[in-house]
Amino acid sequence: MRSKLLLLVVIATFCLPIVSGEVSQTQDEGEFTQQWSLDFGEVYVSTKPISTDVGIFVRTSSSSLAQGIPSVYSLNFAGDEVWRVENPNSTFQDMTPLEYVDSGVGDCGSWPDMVLVGWSNGLFQALNANTGTIVWQYQTEVNSWGITGSMLIEDETVTIPTRQGIDKLCLDGAIQFSHEIGLGWRNGVTFVGESYWVGDEEGNLWSANNQNATKHFLAQGKIRHAPIQLSNEHLLIHLQTDSGSTIYHFNTTSEQSSVVIHSGYSPGIPIIIDGYVITTDSQHLTSISCGIECIVKDSETFKSNGEISNVFGTVMLPQNTLDGGYGHFELSTQGDLISLGMLNYVDDWYGTAGIESWISDDVKYMLLVNDNANLKMYSTDNTPISYDKQDSDWPTILVILSALILISTMSIQLLRERFQSAFKFFILFVTILLFFSFSDIIEAWSDLVNDEAPATDAWNDDWPDEWLGTQIVVFEFKQETIVTGGLLGNDNVLEASIEAANQQGLEIEIIESSLGKYVVSIDNVAGEGWEYTVNGQPGTVSAEFSDLQSDGIVVWKQL
Amino acid sequence: MFQSYGIHGPVLGPVTGLVIDVILLSLAFWMLASPDMKKASNILTFVTLITSVSLLRVVMTPLPNIQPVTVAALIIGAQLGARRGVAFAVLVTMISNFIIGDGIWTLYQAIGWSVVAIIGASSKIIIDGQLQLNKTFGYAVICAFLFDIIVSLSVLGTVSFSGFMMYLLNGIPYDIIHAVGNVTIAAWFGRWFSEAITKFQSMEEIEQKVVDGYVTRT
Numbered sequence: 001m002r003s004k005l006l007l008l009v010v011i012a013t014f015c016l017p018i019v020s021g022e023v024s025q026t027q028d029e030g031e032f033t034q035q036w037s038l039d040f041g042e043v044y045v046s047t048k049p050i051s052t053d054v055g056i057f058v059r060t061s062s063s064s065l066a067q068g069i070p071s072v073y074s075l076n077f078a079g080d081e082v083w084r085v086e087n088p089n090s091t092f093q094d095m096t097p098l099e100y101v102d103s104g105v106g107d108c109g110s111w112p113d114m115v116l117v118g119w120s121n122g123l124f125q126a127l128n129a130n131t132g133t134i135v136w137q138y139q140t141e142v143n144s145w146g147i148t149g150s151m152l153i154e155d156e157t158v159t160i161p162t163r164q165g166i167d168k169l170c171l172d173g174a175i176q177f178s179h180e181i182g183l184g185w186r187n188g189v190t191f192v193g194e195s196y197w198v199g200d201e202e203g204n205l206w207s208a209n210n211q212n213a214t215k216h217f218l219a220q221g222k223i224r225h226a227p228i229q230l231s232n233e234h235l236l237i238h239l240q241t242d243s244g245s246t247i248y249h250f251n252t253t254s255e256q257s258s259v260v261i262h263s264g265y266s267p268g269i270p271i272i273i274d275g276y277v278i279t280t281d282s283q284h285l286t287s288i289s290c291g292i293e294c295i296v297k298d299s300e301t302f303k304s305n306g307e308i309s310n311v312f313g314t315v316m317l318p319q320n321t322l323d324g325g326y327g328h329f330e331l332s333t334q335g336d337l338i339s340l341g342m343l344n345y346v347d348d349w350y351g352t353a354g355i356e357s358w359i360s361d362d363v364k365y366m367l368l369v370n371d372n373a374n375l376k377m378y379s380t381d382n383t384p385i386s387y388d389k390q391d392s393d394w395p396t397i398l399v400i401l402s403a404l405i406l407i408s409t410m411s412i413q414l415l416r417e418r419f420q421s422a423f424k425f426f427i428l429f430v431t432i433l434l435f436f437s438f439s440d441i442i443e444a445w446s447d448l449v450n451d452e453a454p455a456t457d458a459w460n461d462d463w464p465d466e467w468l469g470t471q472i473v474v475f476e477f478k479q480e481t482i483v484t485g486g487l488l489g490n491d492n493v494l495e496a497s498i499e500a501a502n503q504q505g506l507e508i509e510i511i512e513s514s515l516g517k518y519v520v521s522i523d524n525v526a527g528e529g530w531e532y533t534v535n536g537q538p539g540t541v542s543a544e545f546s547d548l549q550s551d552g553i554v555v556w557k558q559l
Numbered sequence: 560m561f562q563s564y565g566i567h568g569p570v571l572g573p574v575t576g577l578v579i580d581v582i583l584l585s586l587a588f589w590m591l592a593s594p595d596m597k598k599a600s601n602i603l604t605f606v607t608l609i610t611s612v613s614l615l616r617v618v619m620t621p622l623p624n625i626q627p628v629t630v631a632a633l634i635i636g637a638q639l640g641a642r643r644g645v646a647f648a649v650l651v652t653m654i655s656n657f658i659i660g661d662g663i664w665t666l667y668q669a670i671g672w673s674v675v676a677i678i679g680a681s682s683k684i685i686i687d688g689q690l691q692l693n694k695t696f697g698y699a700v701i702c703a704f705l706f707d708i709i710v711s712l713s714v715l716g717t718v719s720f721s722g723f724m725m726y727l728l729n730g731i732p733y734d735i736i737h738a739v740g741n742v743t744i745a746a747w748f749g750r751w752f753s754e755a756i757t758k759f760q761s762m763e764e765i766e767q768k769v770v771d772g773y774v775t776r777t
Contacts, residue, residue, distance in 0.1 A: 420692065424746045431625070431743045434736050438623045441732050449728050516623065529662070538722070540729040 032366060032378040036079035040373040043068035047097045048307055048354035049367045049375060054100070054129045055082055056356075057115050060373055061094035063490060063499045070094050072117050074132060079377060083132030085117075085125070092120035092145035093488040095186055095352075097307075099153050100129060101171060108156035108170030111135060116158055122146025124160055126173065136173030141165065143183060144486045150188030150226050150269075152196065159189045161198050166208045168196070179213035181206040188226025188269075192252055193233045199223020201465070203239060205250065216255055218248055222469060225269040228277055230290045236260070238267040238279050240469060245281050249294040260294045261286070266469075266550060268317070268352070271308045276335045278315055280304040285317070285327065287335045297335030302327050305550070306352025312364060314340065316355050322447065322547075324348030324370055326355065347372045350491065371491070399436055403429060442516070442545040443492075450540065458536040458553040471548060473500035474555040475522055482506070493532060493554050494519075494543040500554075516542025519556070527558040579666050580653065587649040591642070608635065608756070609647060613654040620659055624733040625740035628652070629702050632672045634690065634749065636679025638756045644676025664713050671709035675702045690753040692746065699741035707734045 040060050044067075049058035056075040062068050070090045074082040096118035103112045113129035122142040126135040140146055140162035149161035157176065159168045164183050168176040182200030190197045195207035203221040207214050221239040227250075228236040235250040237257075245267045247260040264283025271278050276297065277288040285302040289295050304317040304327065315329040315337065325348045328340040351370030358365050369375045406429040413422035434441070460483075463472070467485030473496050475482045484503050490496035494510070494517055501508040506523040519530050532539045532546075533555045539546050548554065591605070612631045619625055628651055636644030652669040656662075678701075684694045711727055718726065 420746075427739065427743045427746050431736075431739050434739055435622065435625075438732070438736060445732050446729060449725070538718070540726055 031380050032364070033380070033382050035377045035379050035381070037374055037376040038075070038079050040071075040073075040375065041068045042066075043070070043373050044093070044371045045369040045373045045375065046093065046095045046306065046352050046371070048309065049356045049369060050098050050100055051356050051358050051365070051367060052100045052129070054113055056367065056377075057098050057100065057129075058367075058369065058375055059094060059098055059117065061090075061120070063091055063093055063488070063495070064502055065091060066498070070119070072098065072115065072127065072132075074115070074129070075375075077377075079375075085127055085132050085134075087119050087121065087123065090119040090121040090123070090146075092148075092486075094118075094120045094148075096120075096147050097150050099151055099158070101153055101158075104156065104171065106156045108174065109172035111171045114171070116151060116153070118147030118149075118151060118160060120145045120148055122163065124169075126171070138167075138169060138173060138175070140167060145185075148186045149184060149198070152189040152191060152226070154191065159191070159196050161187050161189050166196060166198050166206065166213060177208070177210050179206075179208050181208070181213050182215070185222070186224040186269075190227045190229050190235070192227070192229050192235060195252070197227045197235060197252070199225075199227065199237065201468075205235070205237070207252070216250075218250060218257055219246065221246065224267065228270050228272060230277075230294075232292075234290070236270065236277050236288070236290060236294060238263070238270050238281070240265075240267050242468070244283075247279060247286070247288065247294075249290065258293065260288060261296050266305045268305045269307050271310065273308075273310045273315060274313075274331055274333075276331060278308050278331070280308055280317055282320075285315075285329065285337060287331060287337050289335050298337045300329065300337045300339060304352075307354030309354040309357065311355050311357040311366065312359075316343070318351035318353060318355075318370055320350050320352060322350065322443065324351055326351075326368070345376065347374045347376075399432070402432060406432070439516075439545060442541055443547060446541050446545060447547060450537075458533070458555065469551045471496050471550065472553045473497050474553070475500070475504075475506065476555060476557045477523070477525060478527065478558055488550070490548055492544055493534060493539065493546040493548050493552075496548050496552070496554055497532075497543060497556065517544040519543060522556060522558075525558060529559045530556050531559060532556045579663075580661075583649050583653055583666065583669050587646045587653075591646045604756075605643070605647070609650045609654065612647075613651045616651065616655040617658050622740070624707075624737045625744075626703075626706070626737055627744055628655075628672055629675055629706055629737070630695075630699055630741050630744045630749065631752065632676040633679040633682070633684070633695070633698055633702055633745075634753050635756065636676035637682055637685045637690075638753060641677045641680035644680055645673040648672035648676045664710060667710045667713040668706075671706040674709060675706055678702060678705075685753060688757055690750050692749060695745045695749055696742050699745045700738040703738035703741050704734050707737060 043060040043062040069086045071086045099116040117125045122140045125137045152159040167178040205216045221241040237248045250257040264281035268280040286299045287297045305320045308317045326343040330338040356367040364380045366378045410425035471487035472485040484500035509520040649669045656665045
């Protein structure tokens with residue numbers, strides 16, 4: 001009997017972590033306790049939520065309405081929705097951070113407490129922070145997409161980087177200036193000296209004022225962040241290039257620039273913390289000290305391509321990989337980056353959104369969210385407010401319940417010495433477990449065994465330069481070829497293909513099969529089937545399991 | 560079914576497809592051409608088996624590479640012999656693929672499951688009319704990998720050898736879930752399926768004896 005009990009304990013120990021994995025999100029994360037979480041569904045959250053006196057504001061984005069409607073949410077501090085504003089036309093991945101402005105009166109008129117929102121369909125909205133009603137709105141130009149960069153709020157004005165320009169408005173919506181500049185993407189605005197500075201997709205810095213906008217060529221590449229303002233009216237730019245990235249120090253007075261260091265692919269958005277510039281990309285997290293010249297103080301291996309945050313005096317940033325999680329670093333007074341380890345959560349995945357943090361009544365708070373669009377609030381207050389306010393995850397609950405029933409039955413059968421019956425329940429449990437984790441297993445296995453080919457292998461020089469660094473999908477029919485570029489944020493080949501088909505008005509027929517989702521026909525053309533390549537390499541798994549990099553090129557060929 | 564998953568086998572023209580279908584059908588009927596298959600009850604039993612397993616395969620398509628046909632072919636091979644096992648494998652493949660999707664893979668799947676049926680016939684997993692579960696589990700796992708390798712051969716000629724090896728490597732999770740699925744199906748339904756076939760056989764034998772006795776008396 002003892003040996004059987006022992007066997008039972010061993011099996012229970014083996015099975016327990018699988019079940020408790022889902023529950024662990026309510027456990028302490030160091031001194032922090034999860035207060036609540038809110039799942040926004042199949043959409044993404046790519047920008048940091050903001051916490052204000054009025055409440056919490058967060059925006060979701062998507063690349064197709066099938067995923068969900070891009071929205072801005074207002075939440076109270078218990079995680080309950082106060083209001084929501086949707087924009088079904090903004091399906092080009094929204095990545096302009098939200099901004100909050102207090103009510104005011106001045107030369108620019110008067111305005112209430114507002115949340116300012118730039119949408120990827122070019123619409124700029126000032127929403128009443130308390131009600132979500134539109135105070136005023138302003139349409140900017142669209143060229144494939146609209147506003148994607150960070151705006152600059154000053155006393156009574158907001159300056160917006162539009163798709164191909166820079167516009168300055170009073171906070172009551174009156175326009176002060178509008179200048180055309182180069183095509184931009186995620187290109188924020190900074191004010192230095194007497195000018196507003198913004199980059200473009202051709203490596204130009206533009207300085208703009210009330211009269212005009214002037215171009216200053218930095219180097220071949222893309223400027224995809226707001227220039228970092230240094231002392232002496234200098235700027236720091238992390239330029240994305242074809243071979244990685246280069247960090248430049250730019251003197252706005254003399255217009256001289258110097259290379260600080262070459263770094264990795266797909267730079268994130270730099271930030272200044274404790275006087276040091278912190279940059280990130282697919283290879284490195286770097287701290288830089290800037291005086292008359294800029295000097296690299298430290299560099300750590302890390303992959304992050306989005307926002308960096310100053311969380312209670314430490315550096316925190318999302319790891320943009322399948323495993324996800326957050327890198328946590330202490331910044332020493334000498335500028336050294338000291339790793340404090342990774343912060344991991346149950347729903348870890350790809351992420352680019354920064355971490356919002358604040359202190360209220362001596363209690364520390366953090367808002368965390370990644371591409372899974374599951375917003376979590378943690379605090380040092382040990383009393384959780386509530387859990388999972390919305391959309392309980394019934395499928396997961398059912399799976400856990402089934403697993404528990406199977407494990408229990410198996411254990412009972414073991415105790416009754418019915419080993420064959422116990423095995424039946426065990427193998428059924430294993431099969432169900434495999435079934436529900438199969439897509440993750442396939443993706444992880446595919447990542448492990450396949451080398452990634454660079455996108456340059458499949459690049460066609462006839463394509464427009466603004467497509468560089470974005471996802472491209474090619475449909476090669478027998479009679480014609482349809483190319484769609486400028487796609488952003490799709491995680492796998494199927495997602496990108498569906499978005500491309502939607503943009504082109506093509507119908508794409510997909511069925512479920514035992515090997516994953518199967519593309520039957522594109523634009524009602526089935527032919528002898530369709531096969532795909534990613535960056536020139538033949539796909540080896542179902543398109544839904546084939547990960548796609550931010551600059552991946554997919555070619556579907558009719559056979 | 561490998562199209563749209565990436566690597567694709569040779570593309571079949573309509574004539575080639577027809578020729579393959581005719582060859583497979585001829586093979587199936589040749590395998591069935593034995594004296595006991597002239598009896599209507601035997602034919603009915605066999606048709607029922609083929610129809611139900613084909614239907615099961617179609618219904619289970621959304622489950623990732625869980626293939627009830629593998630275990631069925633193994634047991635039918637063991638129970639009814641290699642000839643009927645092969646006929647069963649070929650017909651189930653053709654009928655279910657007629658709904659799921661037909662192509663060059665039909666040929667390789669038919670070969671794969673025929674090999675499984677032949678293995679079943681020589682496996683001795685049925686002793687004294689009783690399905691030996693532990694032995695069946697072992698064969699079910701081996702047959703999962705073997706079947707997947709045979710079906711993967713369909714891409715040869717369109718990819719290099721290293722490409723083929725990468726293709727096999729990428730397919731390992733699919734092989735594993737096929738193997739685990741086989742063991743689950745065998746554990747839960749193996750004995751029942753085996754006994755059901757035995758019952759059919761017994762009824763046929765009884766009916767035949769009655770018929771034979773009647774014929775002898777008259």
